[in-house]
Amino acid sequence: MKPVPRWLSLPGRGRAAPWLAGGLLAAFALGVLAPGLRLADALDDANAAERALADRAREPAALQASLVLARDRLDTFAYVDGPLGDVRRSVASLDALLGQLKDDGAVSGVLASHPARAIDPPALAELGAAWQRYRKTLAPLLAAHPLPYTESETRGSELNDAGRALHEALSVAAGAGRSQNEALGRAITHLAADVDRHSARLSRTLRYLMLGALAGAILLAAGLGLLIAARLRQARRLADVERQTAAILRTVREGLFLVEPSGRIGAVHSESMTKLFQRGDIAGLMLTDLLRPIVSADTLGTAEKFVEVLWTERTRENLVRSINPLQEVEVSFDNGTGGRETRHLDFDFHRVRDGEQVAALLVSVTDVSQRVALAREIATLREQSQAQAETLFGVVHLDPAQMRSFLGESAVTLKMINAILREPARDSAAFRRKVENILRQVHTLKGEAAALGLGTVESRAHAFEAELKDVESRREIGGSDFLPLVVRLDELLGHLNSLDGLVGRVAEPAHGDAPGETIPSVEPASLPPLPLLLGNLSDTVARRQHKDVHLATTGLETVPPELIQPVKNISVQLVRNAIVHGIEAPEARLACGKAATGQVHVEFQRDAGGNCRLQITDDGAGLSVVAIRAAAVSRGLVSEDEAAALEPRGIYGLLFRPGFSTLAEADEDGGRGVGMSVVAEQVRTLRGRVAVASSDGQYTRFTITLPAGQSGRQANAA
């Protein structure tokens, strides 16, 4: 037997069986009872007829006796009215019988329906004739007669004329009776035997009918018994199924429930649902209402669309699984004390089909909070080990001096940030300046980390930067907003220290440096060669931006030591900007007839008088006046009217304002609106100037001129 042939419906087979049994029973009752009753009736009639015939069989003898008695009484002058009355009654009775036989050959009701087939008509006719002859002799006796005696004193009692006539008639009748009576009696007995045979036939038929009925009843009872047994078995099986289902639903750890096409949760669900969703009213609830209080509005919207997709037959199971938005979904519950408790639930959807149609959705829900937590822990550990590996790699493959210089510089930067954080501030504007200041420092650090391929440092700096941007975006900034910043700073500092430890372990013995010094002091000589640093940066950023870039440098080895730091800071920002904003994607370049690989050129020149010029050129899309204006307005740096009034020169100036960016979303490579303000500040510190030249679709060139003799200032400032 198949488990459940159709969706949730009881087996249809056997549903007609009770009707069939009832019909059979009724047909059986009618088939047995109707002829049975008819037979019983007929038998009753036959019995009555038999009785009547038996009574009349004695009638001729009785008649004869009455005749003889009447004559004897007459002889002794006794009273004759009694015997004569008997004679009349007997004649009337036989008249009636014979009349009936003659008229229609039937006796009472039985013979009416069963004509006396056994009596042959000639015999009946003979009987009739014999009776008629006999009856003629009886006729004179039937009329009333005067007193048959005469009383006289002389002669005593003697028969008078009437008496003699009566005597004569009696003698004639008795004589006829003697000759006819036997035939009459025989005929009647014969008739009686006939009826008796008929009645015996009826009894036999009734007996057969009863036997048949008994057999039928036994068969019917057996059939009913089988049917009831089958029903009981089915009921037991259903009860078993129900008990097992209940046991499963009670015990299973997953939340299990069905969703009906109406979107409602079915009446039956596993008990763990109550615990998973912290509510008891799940049966009959809309799935949407179950989710709404615990997931975000976005997730809910996607989930609703997803469930809609599930109801369409054509989507396949694997596809369903791959786009399920409720996989490891974060949910939050009221914990009863005003807070929210966050967990992760995994919803798995299976379509329950009825033929081709999707009849319901089976949903299983698992609490995967531990798994997710574990996965995160593993990810953190992996990142840590990756950080170590990266560092080791860096230490082995990069110039150790480069690493040391980076770490030293970073230490200085972090010290500066710490100092900025400690600076007293009273109003929101002062706090804001502090934030902007820190932002620039962190941004620079991030750029350098990226250039060295130190992803773990870069991602931490990026997180720190995001936090800073978040604070900066607030309308009012207060001291308490700085608390999370301190945490980030600590994190970054801790990470840099651990890197330093690694570098110390791996690199120092090889170079024979003095151990124990945690962060080496900054020495210009230990700075990495600029071309290498910028090359690294270019490769990293280009890869992330999916662009093909070739970086060329000229004259960077002639940068005087005191200018290495600012030249590096400026070129890191501008090279990054050139790749992110200037160079187009390879296909776009091909589309407008350029080589797929973009060119970025960094050139440093120093004239005899000590004036320096740094030029960063890219052959990208050029600066878009329109885009810069729009971005500056949307970021609230200038009003729309102010922007419209600006000339191209003024527009380019907007680039250097803190907070400017044309990117809507910030990532590791840009969008925070910090980079150009770093350039501007460096140039300002060195009393230099920045010139911007650009042609739409052709190139962008930043030219930074630094007057002689300013390097000392820079060195002091650092």
Next chain:
Amino acid sequence: MAAAPLKLLIVDDSNIIRRRIARSPAVDRLAVVGAAANGVEAIELCRATNPDLVTMDLTMPEMDGVACVEKLVAMKPDILILVVSALSDKATAVEAIRRGANGFLCKPFTDRQLDEALAELLAGH
């Protein structure tokens, strides 16, 4: 499907992804008939090359993937569309499936994942 290989159209605004799919061994059995960088191009190429299969990015300039899926399905109801998109785009992916796309492949993907996704797309139809 005996003689002629099925025709594949690649739609993605990233050159790298387009090349990635076109050069993957997963599409060896297919004939790559075109690569479009946005929805508008995809519609034109579909009209010109009448592909059987399409790999579809969702976030593109000009016309996004969801709108493009809808147009392609309207043009050619038996077309098989594999949405290739980042996991963070799940909401959009669901929307694309709702409009008639047939499969989903999460970026980044391996050759094997691409192969399986295409095989499943073809197996289901």
